Amino acid sequence: MAVLTAPKIVSSRSEYADSHSMSRYLATDGFTALRKALSMHPEAVAAEVDAASLLGRGGAGFPAGRKWSMLRKAPVSYLVVNGDESEPATFKDHYLVEREPHQLVEGVTIAAYALQVSQAFIYLRGEFALGLERLQQAVNDAYEHGALGSNIFDSGFSLDIVVHPGAGAYICGEETALIEALEGKRGFPRIKPPYFPAAIGLYGQPTVVNNVETMANMPWIVNNGGAAFAALGQGRSAGTRLFALSGRVKNPGVYELEMVKNTFRDIIFDPALGGGIVGDKKIKAFIPGGVSAPWFTPEQLDIPLGQDEVAEQASMLGSGSIVVLDEDSCVVRAAWRITKFFSRESCGQCTPCREGSGWLERIMYRMEHGGGRREDLDLLLDLCDNIAPGLSWPPQQTTICVLGPSIPSSIHSAITNFRDDFIAHVDHNGCPHD
Protein backbone atom coordinates (compact mmCIF):
# COMPACT_ATOMS: atom_id res chain seq x y z
CA MET A 1 0.00 0.00 0.00
CA ALA A 2 1.21 3.45 -0.83
CA VAL A 3 2.26 5.72 2.03
CA LEU A 4 0.46 9.02 1.47
CA THR A 5 0.77 10.61 4.91
CA ALA A 6 3.52 13.14 4.14
CA PRO A 7 2.57 16.80 3.74
CA LYS A 8 2.47 18.31 0.25
CA ILE A 9 5.52 20.54 0.20
CA VAL A 10 5.60 21.89 -3.35
CA SER A 11 2.12 21.02 -4.65
CA SER A 12 -0.01 22.08 -1.68
CA ARG A 13 -2.19 24.41 -3.73
CA SER A 14 -2.94 21.92 -6.50
CA GLU A 15 -6.54 21.50 -5.39
CA TYR A 16 -7.35 25.12 -6.25
CA ALA A 17 -8.27 26.09 -9.81
CA ASP A 18 -6.70 29.52 -9.23
CA SER A 19 -3.48 28.21 -7.70
CA HIS A 20 -1.51 30.42 -10.09
CA SER A 21 -3.07 33.65 -8.80
CA MET A 22 -1.49 36.08 -6.34
CA SER A 23 -4.69 36.25 -4.29
CA ARG A 24 -4.67 32.49 -3.75
CA TYR A 25 -0.98 32.57 -2.95
CA LEU A 26 -1.40 35.27 -0.32
CA ALA A 27 -4.40 33.43 1.14
CA THR A 28 -2.31 30.27 1.54
CA ASP A 29 0.71 31.57 3.49
CA GLY A 30 2.35 33.14 0.48
CA PHE A 31 5.55 35.10 1.27
CA THR A 32 5.44 34.26 5.00
CA ALA A 33 8.62 32.23 4.53
CA LEU A 34 10.37 35.09 2.78
CA ARG A 35 9.52 37.47 5.64
CA LYS A 36 10.85 34.91 8.11
CA ALA A 37 14.02 34.34 6.07
CA LEU A 38 14.71 38.07 5.83
CA SER A 39 14.55 38.29 9.63
CA MET A 40 17.30 35.66 9.85
CA HIS A 41 20.99 35.91 9.05
CA PRO A 42 21.62 34.78 5.44
CA GLU A 43 23.97 32.06 6.67
CA ALA A 44 21.29 30.80 9.04
CA VAL A 45 18.94 30.41 6.06
CA ALA A 46 21.64 28.52 4.17
CA ALA A 47 22.19 26.36 7.25
CA GLU A 48 18.50 25.36 7.25
CA VAL A 49 18.75 24.29 3.63
CA ASP A 50 21.90 22.36 4.45
CA ALA A 51 20.13 20.71 7.38
CA ALA A 52 17.26 19.76 5.10
CA SER A 53 19.66 17.53 3.11
CA LEU A 54 17.79 18.56 -0.01
CA LEU A 55 19.14 16.82 -3.09
CA GLY A 56 18.86 18.81 -6.30
CA ARG A 57 15.67 17.88 -8.14
CA GLY A 58 16.99 18.34 -11.65
CA GLY A 59 18.40 14.92 -12.35
CA ALA A 60 21.91 14.61 -11.00
CA GLY A 61 20.73 14.68 -7.38
CA PHE A 62 23.61 16.74 -6.03
CA PRO A 63 23.07 18.13 -2.49
CA ALA A 64 21.75 21.69 -2.89
CA GLY A 65 23.44 22.90 0.29
CA ARG A 66 26.84 21.70 -0.86
CA LYS A 67 26.40 23.37 -4.22
CA TRP A 68 25.71 26.61 -2.38
CA SER A 69 28.75 26.27 -0.13
CA MET A 70 30.97 26.11 -3.22
CA LEU A 71 29.90 29.55 -4.34
CA ARG A 72 32.99 31.66 -4.08
CA LYS A 73 32.31 34.89 -2.28
CA ALA A 74 32.84 37.46 -4.98
CA PRO A 75 31.61 41.00 -5.62
CA VAL A 76 29.38 39.72 -8.42
CA SER A 77 27.68 36.37 -8.42
CA TYR A 78 24.49 35.01 -9.92
CA LEU A 79 21.70 32.61 -9.17
CA VAL A 80 20.33 30.82 -12.25
CA VAL A 81 17.26 28.63 -12.06
CA ASN A 82 17.04 25.77 -14.50
CA GLY A 83 13.51 25.45 -15.89
CA ASP A 84 14.52 24.05 -19.26
CA GLU A 85 12.79 20.73 -18.46
CA SER A 86 13.32 18.69 -21.62
CA GLU A 87 14.17 15.18 -20.43
CA PRO A 88 11.55 13.07 -22.22
CA ALA A 89 8.59 12.16 -20.01
CA THR A 90 9.54 14.75 -17.38
CA PHE A 91 6.76 17.27 -16.76
CA LYS A 92 6.96 18.25 -13.11
CA ASP A 93 8.55 21.69 -13.56
CA HIS A 94 5.96 22.47 -16.25
CA TYR A 95 3.36 21.64 -13.62
CA LEU A 96 5.00 23.79 -10.94
CA VAL A 97 5.52 26.83 -13.17
CA GLU A 98 1.98 26.86 -14.53
CA ARG A 99 0.24 26.07 -11.25
CA GLU A 100 2.37 27.57 -8.49
CA PRO A 101 4.56 30.25 -10.06
CA HIS A 102 4.61 32.52 -6.98
CA GLN A 103 6.03 29.71 -4.88
CA LEU A 104 8.93 29.51 -7.32
CA VAL A 105 9.50 33.27 -7.17
CA GLU A 106 9.45 33.21 -3.37
CA GLY A 107 11.81 30.22 -3.32
CA VAL A 108 14.24 31.93 -5.65
CA THR A 109 14.16 35.08 -3.53
CA ILE A 110 14.88 33.09 -0.36
CA ALA A 111 17.78 31.31 -2.05
CA ALA A 112 19.15 34.57 -3.41
CA TYR A 113 19.02 36.06 0.09
CA ALA A 114 20.84 33.07 1.56
CA LEU A 115 23.48 33.37 -1.14
CA GLN A 116 23.50 37.19 -0.99
CA VAL A 117 23.01 37.41 -4.73
CA SER A 118 21.25 40.44 -6.19
CA GLN A 119 20.55 39.15 -9.68
CA ALA A 120 18.72 35.94 -10.53
CA PHE A 121 17.62 34.47 -13.83
CA ILE A 122 14.92 31.88 -14.32
CA TYR A 123 15.64 30.09 -17.58
CA LEU A 124 12.32 28.65 -18.68
CA ARG A 125 11.77 26.35 -21.60
CA GLY A 126 10.61 28.40 -24.61
CA GLU A 127 7.82 25.98 -25.45
CA PHE A 128 6.12 26.83 -22.14
CA ALA A 129 4.22 29.82 -23.56
CA LEU A 130 1.61 29.76 -20.79
CA GLY A 131 4.27 29.05 -18.18
CA LEU A 132 6.24 32.08 -19.31
CA GLU A 133 3.14 34.27 -19.00
CA ARG A 134 2.26 32.98 -15.55
CA LEU A 135 5.81 33.16 -14.26
CA GLN A 136 6.30 36.72 -15.52
CA GLN A 137 2.96 37.64 -13.94
CA ALA A 138 4.12 36.14 -10.65
CA VAL A 139 7.35 38.14 -10.86
CA ASN A 140 5.32 41.29 -11.61
CA ASP A 141 3.04 40.52 -8.65
CA ALA A 142 6.03 40.10 -6.36
CA TYR A 143 7.49 43.46 -7.42
CA GLU A 144 4.16 45.14 -6.77
CA HIS A 145 3.88 43.44 -3.39
CA GLY A 146 7.33 44.58 -2.33
CA ALA A 147 8.53 40.97 -2.25
CA LEU A 148 11.00 41.60 -5.04
CA GLY A 149 13.06 44.50 -6.31
CA SER A 150 14.71 47.11 -4.21
CA ASN A 151 14.72 46.84 -0.39
CA ILE A 152 12.44 43.80 -0.14
CA PHE A 153 9.97 44.15 2.77
CA ASP A 154 12.20 46.94 4.12
CA SER A 155 14.96 44.44 4.86
CA GLY A 156 17.69 46.22 2.93
CA PHE A 157 18.01 43.19 0.65
CA SER A 158 17.41 43.77 -3.07
CA LEU A 159 16.92 41.29 -5.87
CA ASP A 160 16.04 41.45 -9.54
CA ILE A 161 14.65 38.34 -11.24
CA VAL A 162 14.67 38.07 -15.02
CA VAL A 163 12.52 35.41 -16.68
CA HIS A 164 14.54 34.19 -19.64
CA PRO A 165 12.91 32.13 -22.41
CA GLY A 166 14.78 29.24 -23.99
CA ALA A 167 14.22 28.38 -27.63
CA GLY A 168 14.07 24.62 -28.00
CA ALA A 169 17.21 22.64 -27.22
CA TYR A 170 17.38 19.68 -24.83
CA ILE A 171 21.06 20.26 -24.21
CA CYS A 172 20.36 23.62 -22.55
CA GLY A 173 19.21 21.70 -19.48
CA GLU A 174 22.91 20.92 -18.95
CA GLU A 175 23.95 23.75 -16.64
CA THR A 176 26.96 25.02 -18.58
CA ALA A 177 25.04 24.88 -21.88
CA LEU A 178 22.25 26.78 -20.16
CA ILE A 179 24.74 29.45 -19.15
CA GLU A 180 25.99 29.69 -22.74
CA ALA A 181 22.39 30.12 -23.93
CA LEU A 182 21.84 32.75 -21.26
CA GLU A 183 24.89 34.55 -22.63
CA GLY A 184 23.18 34.58 -26.03
CA LYS A 185 25.19 31.81 -27.66
CA ARG A 186 24.65 28.33 -29.07
CA GLY A 187 23.97 25.90 -26.26
CA PHE A 188 27.32 24.14 -26.22
CA PRO A 189 28.24 22.59 -22.86
CA ARG A 190 31.52 23.94 -21.51
CA ILE A 191 34.68 21.89 -21.05
CA LYS A 192 35.24 20.62 -17.51
CA PRO A 193 36.95 21.43 -15.23
CA PRO A 194 35.77 23.65 -13.73
CA TYR A 195 33.10 21.09 -12.86
CA PHE A 196 30.76 23.58 -11.29
CA PRO A 197 29.72 27.06 -12.41
CA ALA A 198 30.15 28.03 -8.76
CA ALA A 199 33.77 28.64 -9.74
CA ILE A 200 33.31 30.11 -13.22
CA GLY A 201 29.75 30.56 -14.42
CA LEU A 202 27.68 33.26 -16.05
CA TYR A 203 29.93 35.98 -17.55
CA GLY A 204 32.83 34.15 -15.91
CA GLN A 205 31.46 34.96 -12.45
CA PRO A 206 30.56 32.53 -9.65
CA THR A 207 27.10 31.15 -10.36
CA VAL A 208 24.76 28.70 -8.69
CA VAL A 209 22.41 26.79 -10.99
CA ASN A 210 19.45 25.10 -9.29
CA ASN A 211 16.38 23.30 -10.63
CA VAL A 212 12.83 24.75 -10.42
CA GLU A 213 11.59 22.09 -8.00
CA THR A 214 14.65 22.56 -5.79
CA MET A 215 13.75 26.25 -5.48
CA ALA A 216 10.06 25.46 -4.88
CA ASN A 217 11.03 23.60 -1.71
CA MET A 218 12.58 26.69 -0.11
CA PRO A 219 9.45 28.32 1.39
CA TRP A 220 8.44 25.13 3.21
CA ILE A 221 11.97 24.49 4.47
CA VAL A 222 12.20 28.01 5.90
CA ASN A 223 8.73 27.87 7.47
CA ASN A 224 9.11 24.40 8.97
CA GLY A 225 12.85 24.09 9.42
CA GLY A 226 15.42 21.95 7.69
CA ALA A 227 15.11 19.25 10.34
CA ALA A 228 11.41 18.75 9.59
CA PHE A 229 12.26 18.29 5.93
CA ALA A 230 15.09 15.90 6.67
CA ALA A 231 12.75 13.89 8.90
CA LEU A 232 10.77 12.95 5.81
CA GLY A 233 12.16 10.28 3.53
CA GLN A 234 15.06 8.07 4.49
CA GLY A 235 18.83 7.97 4.19
CA ARG A 236 20.21 10.42 1.68
CA SER A 237 16.77 10.97 0.15
CA ALA A 238 15.06 13.56 2.33
CA GLY A 239 11.70 15.24 1.93
CA THR A 240 9.13 14.66 -0.77
CA ARG A 241 9.55 14.70 -4.48
CA LEU A 242 7.40 15.20 -7.55
CA PHE A 243 7.17 12.06 -9.64
CA ALA A 244 5.91 12.34 -13.20
CA LEU A 245 4.20 9.12 -14.22
CA SER A 246 3.37 8.43 -17.87
CA GLY A 247 3.05 5.68 -20.44
CA ARG A 248 0.68 2.72 -20.22
CA VAL A 249 -0.90 3.50 -16.83
CA LYS A 250 -4.51 4.33 -16.08
CA ASN A 251 -3.80 7.57 -14.21
CA PRO A 252 -0.72 9.30 -15.56
CA GLY A 253 0.18 12.53 -13.79
CA VAL A 254 2.41 14.34 -11.33
CA TYR A 255 2.42 12.92 -7.80
CA GLU A 256 4.18 14.39 -4.80
CA LEU A 257 5.37 11.51 -2.63
CA GLU A 258 7.62 11.11 0.36
CA MET A 259 10.99 9.80 -0.77
CA VAL A 260 11.81 6.11 -0.23
CA LYS A 261 8.52 5.31 1.58
CA ASN A 262 6.88 4.17 -1.64
CA THR A 263 8.01 1.75 -4.31
CA PHE A 264 7.64 1.76 -8.08
CA ARG A 265 4.87 -0.83 -7.58
CA ASP A 266 3.03 1.64 -5.35
CA ILE A 267 3.12 4.56 -7.75
CA ILE A 268 2.28 2.45 -10.80
CA PHE A 269 -0.43 0.25 -9.30
CA ASP A 270 -1.97 1.97 -6.25
CA PRO A 271 -5.56 3.06 -7.03
CA ALA A 272 -4.83 6.50 -5.53
CA LEU A 273 -1.82 6.90 -7.83
CA GLY A 274 -1.15 5.26 -11.21
CA GLY A 275 -4.05 2.84 -10.87
CA GLY A 276 -2.39 0.00 -12.76
CA ILE A 277 -1.86 -0.75 -16.42
CA VAL A 278 -4.31 0.33 -19.11
CA GLY A 279 -6.66 -2.55 -19.94
CA ASP A 280 -5.24 -4.45 -16.95
CA LYS A 281 -2.46 -5.77 -19.13
CA LYS A 282 0.86 -6.98 -17.78
CA ILE A 283 3.73 -4.56 -17.25
CA LYS A 284 6.71 -5.34 -19.47
CA ALA A 285 9.28 -2.79 -18.35
CA PHE A 286 9.57 0.70 -16.91
CA ILE A 287 12.01 3.56 -17.09
CA PRO A 288 12.73 4.81 -13.56
CA GLY A 289 14.09 8.32 -14.07
CA GLY A 290 13.94 9.81 -17.54
CA VAL A 291 15.10 8.26 -20.81
CA SER A 292 18.77 8.64 -19.86
CA ALA A 293 18.26 5.98 -17.19
CA PRO A 294 18.69 2.24 -17.73
CA TRP A 295 15.34 0.42 -17.70
CA PHE A 296 13.86 -1.78 -15.01
CA THR A 297 11.85 -4.99 -15.42
CA PRO A 298 8.82 -6.14 -13.38
CA GLU A 299 11.15 -8.01 -10.98
CA GLN A 300 12.38 -4.58 -9.84
CA LEU A 301 8.97 -3.09 -9.04
CA ASP A 302 9.56 -3.26 -5.29
CA ILE A 303 12.56 -0.95 -5.32
CA PRO A 304 11.81 2.16 -3.21
CA LEU A 305 11.62 5.59 -4.84
CA GLY A 306 14.92 6.83 -3.42
CA GLN A 307 18.12 8.21 -4.85
CA ASP A 308 20.50 5.53 -3.53
CA GLU A 309 17.96 2.72 -3.64
CA VAL A 310 17.67 3.11 -7.42
CA ALA A 311 21.38 3.78 -7.91
CA GLU A 312 22.21 0.50 -6.15
CA GLN A 313 20.26 -1.27 -8.89
CA ALA A 314 22.42 0.30 -11.60
CA SER A 315 19.98 2.94 -12.76
CA MET A 316 18.94 6.38 -11.53
CA LEU A 317 15.97 8.22 -10.13
CA GLY A 318 17.15 11.07 -12.37
CA SER A 319 14.44 13.60 -13.12
CA GLY A 320 11.78 11.59 -11.26
CA SER A 321 9.89 10.61 -14.37
CA ILE A 322 8.61 7.07 -14.71
CA VAL A 323 7.50 5.63 -18.04
CA VAL A 324 5.60 2.34 -18.11
CA LEU A 325 5.67 -0.11 -21.03
CA ASP A 326 3.03 -2.86 -21.12
CA GLU A 327 3.15 -6.35 -22.64
CA ASP A 328 2.00 -4.99 -26.02
CA SER A 329 4.54 -2.16 -26.16
CA CYS A 330 7.36 -2.68 -28.65
CA VAL A 331 10.64 -2.30 -26.79
CA VAL A 332 12.60 -2.03 -30.05
CA ARG A 333 10.46 0.88 -31.20
CA ALA A 334 10.75 2.53 -27.77
CA ALA A 335 14.55 2.23 -27.76
CA TRP A 336 14.73 3.44 -31.37
CA ARG A 337 12.64 6.53 -30.60
CA ILE A 338 14.72 7.39 -27.56
CA THR A 339 17.90 7.01 -29.61
CA LYS A 340 16.43 9.21 -32.35
CA PHE A 341 15.81 11.85 -29.69
CA PHE A 342 19.44 11.82 -28.56
CA SER A 343 20.61 11.91 -32.16
CA ARG A 344 18.49 14.98 -32.85
CA GLU A 345 19.53 16.72 -29.65
CA SER A 346 23.28 16.01 -29.64
CA CYS A 347 24.95 19.42 -29.81
CA GLY A 348 27.65 18.01 -32.09
CA GLN A 349 30.77 19.00 -30.20
CA CYS A 350 32.03 15.49 -29.38
CA THR A 351 32.46 12.72 -31.94
CA PRO A 352 31.25 9.72 -29.87
CA CYS A 353 27.93 11.46 -29.21
CA ARG A 354 27.43 13.20 -32.55
CA GLU A 355 28.37 10.26 -34.79
CA GLY A 356 27.51 7.44 -32.40
CA SER A 357 23.94 8.59 -31.84
CA GLY A 358 23.32 8.79 -35.60
CA TRP A 359 24.81 5.37 -36.31
CA LEU A 360 22.81 3.79 -33.50
CA GLU A 361 19.64 5.48 -34.67
CA ARG A 362 20.04 4.20 -38.23
CA ILE A 363 20.66 0.62 -37.08
CA MET A 364 17.72 0.78 -34.68
CA TYR A 365 15.58 2.19 -37.49
CA ARG A 366 16.24 -0.76 -39.76
CA MET A 367 15.74 -3.15 -36.87
CA GLU A 368 12.27 -1.68 -36.30
CA HIS A 369 11.26 -0.95 -39.89
CA GLY A 370 12.87 -3.83 -41.79
CA GLY A 371 16.37 -4.69 -42.86
CA GLY A 372 17.75 -5.54 -39.42
CA ARG A 373 20.38 -8.29 -39.15
CA ARG A 374 21.28 -10.66 -36.33
CA GLU A 375 24.81 -9.31 -36.22
CA ASP A 376 23.33 -5.84 -35.62
CA LEU A 377 22.87 -6.76 -31.96
CA ASP A 378 26.62 -7.07 -31.47
CA LEU A 379 27.20 -4.00 -33.61
CA LEU A 380 24.78 -1.97 -31.47
CA LEU A 381 26.45 -3.04 -28.24
CA ASP A 382 29.89 -2.37 -29.69
CA LEU A 383 28.87 1.14 -30.69
CA CYS A 384 27.32 1.70 -27.25
CA ASP A 385 30.60 0.54 -25.71
CA ASN A 386 32.49 3.07 -27.79
CA ILE A 387 30.35 5.89 -26.40
CA ALA A 388 30.38 4.68 -22.78
CA PRO A 389 33.28 2.21 -22.41
CA GLY A 390 32.39 -0.86 -20.36
CA LEU A 391 28.65 -0.08 -20.40
CA SER A 392 28.75 0.22 -16.63
CA TRP A 393 26.48 2.40 -14.52
CA PRO A 394 27.16 5.19 -13.80
CA PRO A 395 28.69 5.32 -17.27
CA GLN A 396 32.25 6.13 -18.23
CA GLN A 397 32.45 9.44 -20.00
CA THR A 398 34.05 10.10 -23.37
CA THR A 399 32.37 13.43 -23.98
CA ILE A 400 32.17 16.95 -22.58
CA CYS A 401 28.75 16.42 -20.99
CA VAL A 402 26.56 13.53 -19.91
CA LEU A 403 24.29 13.51 -22.95
CA GLY A 404 26.68 11.13 -24.74
CA PRO A 405 26.94 8.51 -21.98
CA SER A 406 23.13 8.60 -21.65
CA ILE A 407 22.59 7.40 -25.21
CA PRO A 408 23.38 3.68 -24.69
CA SER A 409 20.99 3.22 -21.72
CA SER A 410 17.85 2.34 -23.66
CA ILE A 411 19.48 0.13 -26.30
CA HIS A 412 21.65 -1.68 -23.77
CA SER A 413 18.64 -2.25 -21.49
CA ALA A 414 16.42 -3.41 -24.33
CA ILE A 415 18.95 -5.87 -25.74
CA THR A 416 19.94 -7.21 -22.32
CA ASN A 417 16.37 -7.82 -21.18
CA PHE A 418 14.49 -8.43 -24.39
CA ARG A 419 16.94 -10.03 -26.82
CA ASP A 420 14.21 -12.29 -28.19
CA ASP A 421 12.22 -9.24 -29.27
CA PHE A 422 15.15 -8.09 -31.40
CA ILE A 423 15.52 -11.58 -32.94
CA ALA A 424 11.79 -11.54 -33.72
CA HIS A 425 12.25 -8.21 -35.51
CA VAL A 426 15.09 -9.67 -37.58
CA ASP A 427 13.13 -12.82 -38.44
CA HIS A 428 10.02 -10.80 -39.26
CA ASN A 429 12.07 -8.26 -41.22
CA GLY A 430 10.42 -5.44 -39.27
CA CYS A 431 8.16 -4.92 -36.29
CA PRO A 432 5.95 -7.92 -35.50
CA HIS A 433 3.58 -5.52 -33.68
CA ASP A 434 2.68 -3.68 -36.91
Place this chain on the structure above:
Amino acid sequence: MSYLRPDIRQRADELVSLYPQKRSAMLPLLHLAQEQDGYLTDEGMAEVAELTGTSPAEVRGTASFYDMFHLEPVGKYVVGVCTNIACLLAGGEELLDHASKTLGCAVGATSADGLFTLEETECLADCDIAPVVQVNHRYVRTTTPDALDALVADLRNGRRDDEIPPHGTLIRVRRNGGLRAPRAQVAAEREAAQTAREARAAKETK
Protein backbone atom coordinates in the same frame (compact mmCIF):
# COMPACT_ATOMS: atom_id res chain seq x y z
CA MET B 1 15.37 53.48 -39.11
CA SER B 2 14.26 50.45 -37.18
CA TYR B 3 13.13 47.38 -39.08
CA LEU B 4 11.26 46.08 -36.08
CA ARG B 5 7.84 47.65 -35.53
CA PRO B 6 7.93 50.48 -32.95
CA ASP B 7 6.05 48.47 -30.30
CA ILE B 8 8.30 45.45 -30.76
CA ARG B 9 11.41 47.64 -30.87
CA GLN B 10 10.40 49.18 -27.57
CA ARG B 11 9.99 45.76 -25.96
CA ALA B 12 13.36 44.79 -27.47
CA ASP B 13 15.08 47.81 -25.93
CA GLU B 14 13.53 46.99 -22.56
CA LEU B 15 14.72 43.40 -22.78
CA VAL B 16 18.28 44.46 -23.58
CA SER B 17 18.28 46.70 -20.51
CA LEU B 18 17.47 43.75 -18.23
CA TYR B 19 20.76 41.97 -18.76
CA PRO B 20 24.26 42.81 -17.54
CA GLN B 21 25.48 42.14 -21.08
CA LYS B 22 23.53 42.94 -24.22
CA ARG B 23 24.20 39.65 -25.96
CA SER B 24 22.24 37.82 -23.25
CA ALA B 25 19.06 39.22 -24.77
CA MET B 26 19.72 37.20 -27.95
CA LEU B 27 17.10 34.46 -27.49
CA PRO B 28 14.25 36.71 -26.32
CA LEU B 29 15.03 39.21 -29.08
CA LEU B 30 14.91 36.46 -31.69
CA HIS B 31 11.52 35.45 -30.31
CA LEU B 32 10.38 39.05 -30.82
CA ALA B 33 11.73 39.24 -34.39
CA GLN B 34 9.92 36.00 -35.14
CA GLU B 35 6.77 37.34 -33.54
CA GLN B 36 6.76 40.18 -36.07
CA ASP B 37 7.52 38.25 -39.25
CA GLY B 38 6.54 34.69 -38.42
CA TYR B 39 10.11 33.62 -39.10
CA LEU B 40 13.57 35.15 -38.85
CA THR B 41 14.21 37.45 -41.80
CA ASP B 42 17.65 38.79 -42.73
CA GLU B 43 16.48 42.26 -41.73
CA GLY B 44 15.17 41.03 -38.39
CA MET B 45 18.41 39.22 -37.60
CA ALA B 46 20.45 42.26 -38.65
CA GLU B 47 18.57 44.37 -36.15
CA VAL B 48 19.02 41.75 -33.43
CA ALA B 49 22.74 41.86 -34.22
CA GLU B 50 22.76 45.62 -33.81
CA LEU B 51 20.84 45.38 -30.52
CA THR B 52 23.11 42.69 -29.09
CA GLY B 53 26.40 44.08 -30.33
CA THR B 54 27.07 41.04 -32.52
CA SER B 55 27.25 40.38 -36.26
CA PRO B 56 24.35 39.07 -38.39
CA ALA B 57 26.40 35.89 -38.90
CA GLU B 58 26.65 35.35 -35.14
CA VAL B 59 22.91 35.87 -34.83
CA ARG B 60 22.14 33.36 -37.59
CA GLY B 61 24.68 30.94 -36.17
CA THR B 62 23.00 31.14 -32.78
CA ALA B 63 19.43 31.03 -34.10
CA SER B 64 20.09 27.93 -36.20
CA PHE B 65 20.99 25.98 -33.06
CA TYR B 66 17.50 26.28 -31.59
CA ASP B 67 14.44 24.35 -32.79
CA MET B 68 11.93 27.11 -32.13
CA PHE B 69 13.54 29.56 -34.53
CA HIS B 70 12.46 29.31 -38.16
CA LEU B 71 14.89 30.51 -40.79
CA GLU B 72 12.29 30.07 -43.54
CA PRO B 73 8.64 31.17 -43.70
CA VAL B 74 6.17 28.96 -41.84
CA GLY B 75 2.39 28.74 -41.76
CA LYS B 76 0.15 30.91 -39.62
CA TYR B 77 -0.30 27.92 -37.33
CA VAL B 78 2.70 25.79 -36.49
CA VAL B 79 1.29 22.43 -35.40
CA GLY B 80 3.67 20.28 -33.38
CA VAL B 81 2.92 16.64 -32.62
CA CYS B 82 5.13 14.82 -30.14
CA THR B 83 6.24 11.27 -30.86
CA ASN B 84 8.71 10.87 -28.02
CA ILE B 85 8.47 7.97 -25.59
CA ALA B 86 5.28 8.74 -23.62
CA CYS B 87 3.48 9.93 -26.76
CA LEU B 88 4.83 7.02 -28.80
CA LEU B 89 3.18 4.65 -26.33
CA ALA B 90 -0.08 6.59 -26.73
CA GLY B 91 -0.14 6.60 -30.55
CA GLY B 92 1.87 9.74 -31.31
CA GLU B 93 3.21 8.44 -34.61
CA GLU B 94 -0.29 7.54 -35.80
CA LEU B 95 -1.59 10.97 -34.78
CA LEU B 96 1.26 12.65 -36.65
CA ASP B 97 0.43 10.64 -39.80
CA HIS B 98 -3.20 11.62 -39.42
CA ALA B 99 -2.31 15.28 -38.97
CA SER B 100 -0.26 15.13 -42.14
CA LYS B 101 -3.30 13.90 -44.09
CA THR B 102 -5.72 16.36 -42.51
CA LEU B 103 -3.45 19.35 -43.05
CA GLY B 104 -2.41 18.23 -46.52
CA CYS B 105 1.28 18.65 -45.89
CA ALA B 106 4.24 16.44 -45.11
CA VAL B 107 5.98 16.53 -41.74
CA GLY B 108 8.29 19.54 -41.76
CA ALA B 109 6.38 21.20 -44.60
CA THR B 110 3.82 23.99 -44.94
CA SER B 111 0.37 23.53 -46.48
CA ALA B 112 -0.23 25.06 -49.93
CA ASP B 113 -2.56 27.71 -48.50
CA GLY B 114 0.17 28.82 -46.10
CA LEU B 115 -2.02 28.20 -43.06
CA PHE B 116 -0.27 25.24 -41.47
CA THR B 117 3.24 23.98 -40.84
CA LEU B 118 3.49 20.50 -39.36
CA GLU B 119 6.36 19.53 -37.08
CA GLU B 120 7.32 16.32 -35.34
CA THR B 121 8.49 17.55 -31.96
CA GLU B 122 10.54 16.12 -29.14
CA CYS B 123 9.02 15.79 -25.66
CA LEU B 124 6.86 18.82 -24.79
CA ALA B 125 6.57 17.99 -21.09
CA ASP B 126 2.83 17.41 -20.90
CA CYS B 127 3.07 13.61 -20.96
CA ASP B 128 -0.02 12.82 -18.89
CA ILE B 129 -2.22 14.04 -21.76
CA ALA B 130 -0.57 12.13 -24.58
CA PRO B 131 -0.03 12.32 -27.47
CA VAL B 132 0.80 15.98 -26.96
CA VAL B 133 -0.10 18.54 -29.61
CA GLN B 134 0.90 22.19 -29.56
CA VAL B 135 -0.24 24.94 -31.93
CA ASN B 136 2.02 27.98 -31.84
CA HIS B 137 3.35 26.57 -28.56
CA ARG B 138 -0.05 26.47 -26.90
CA TYR B 139 -1.12 23.08 -25.53
CA VAL B 140 -4.34 22.18 -27.32
CA ARG B 141 -4.77 18.75 -25.69
CA THR B 142 -6.23 16.98 -28.68
CA THR B 143 -5.20 13.35 -28.27
CA THR B 144 -7.40 11.64 -30.88
CA PRO B 145 -7.65 12.00 -34.67
CA ASP B 146 -11.25 13.25 -34.35
CA ALA B 147 -10.31 15.91 -31.83
CA LEU B 148 -7.43 16.99 -34.02
CA ASP B 149 -9.73 17.30 -37.04
CA ALA B 150 -12.16 19.43 -35.04
CA LEU B 151 -9.27 21.64 -33.93
CA VAL B 152 -8.06 22.09 -37.50
CA ALA B 153 -11.58 23.04 -38.62
CA ASP B 154 -11.72 25.61 -35.82
CA LEU B 155 -8.33 27.00 -36.78
CA ARG B 156 -9.38 27.33 -40.43
CA ASN B 157 -12.36 29.40 -39.29
CA GLY B 158 -10.28 31.49 -36.91
CA ARG B 159 -12.40 30.31 -33.99
CA ARG B 160 -9.43 29.61 -31.70
CA ASP B 161 -7.41 32.75 -32.39
CA ASP B 162 -8.07 34.19 -28.92
CA GLU B 163 -6.45 31.30 -27.10
CA ILE B 164 -3.89 30.52 -29.81
CA PRO B 165 -2.19 33.78 -30.75
CA PRO B 166 0.20 33.95 -33.71
CA HIS B 167 3.91 33.24 -33.53
CA GLY B 168 5.81 34.35 -30.54
CA THR B 169 6.12 32.63 -27.23
CA LEU B 170 6.51 36.07 -25.61
CA ILE B 171 3.54 37.65 -27.34
CA ARG B 172 1.59 37.96 -24.10
CA VAL B 173 4.51 38.30 -21.72
CA ARG B 174 4.99 41.79 -20.30
CA ARG B 175 7.31 42.80 -17.53
CA ASN B 176 5.97 45.74 -15.57
CA GLY B 177 8.14 45.79 -12.48
CA GLY B 178 11.74 45.46 -11.72
CA LEU B 179 14.96 47.24 -12.33
CA ARG B 180 15.86 49.33 -9.36
CA ALA B 181 17.11 52.12 -11.59
CA PRO B 182 15.21 53.67 -14.50
CA ARG B 183 15.71 51.66 -17.68
CA ALA B 184 17.20 54.59 -19.56
CA GLN B 185 19.83 55.10 -16.86
CA VAL B 186 20.76 51.42 -16.82
CA ALA B 187 21.00 51.38 -20.58
CA ALA B 188 23.21 54.49 -20.59
CA GLU B 189 25.53 53.01 -17.95
CA ARG B 190 25.87 49.77 -19.85
CA GLU B 191 26.50 51.65 -23.07
CA ALA B 192 29.26 53.66 -21.40
CA ALA B 193 30.81 50.48 -19.97
CA GLN B 194 30.70 48.84 -23.39
CA THR B 195 32.33 51.86 -25.01
CA ALA B 196 35.04 51.81 -22.37
CA ARG B 197 35.66 48.09 -22.94
CA GLU B 198 35.89 48.62 -26.68
CA ALA B 199 38.27 51.52 -26.26
CA ARG B 200 40.45 49.39 -23.98
CA ALA B 201 40.39 46.51 -26.45
CA ALA B 202 41.28 48.84 -29.32
CA LYS B 203 44.19 50.21 -27.31
CA GLU B 204 45.47 46.72 -26.51
CA THR B 205 45.43 45.59 -30.13
CA LYS B 206 47.39 48.62 -31.30
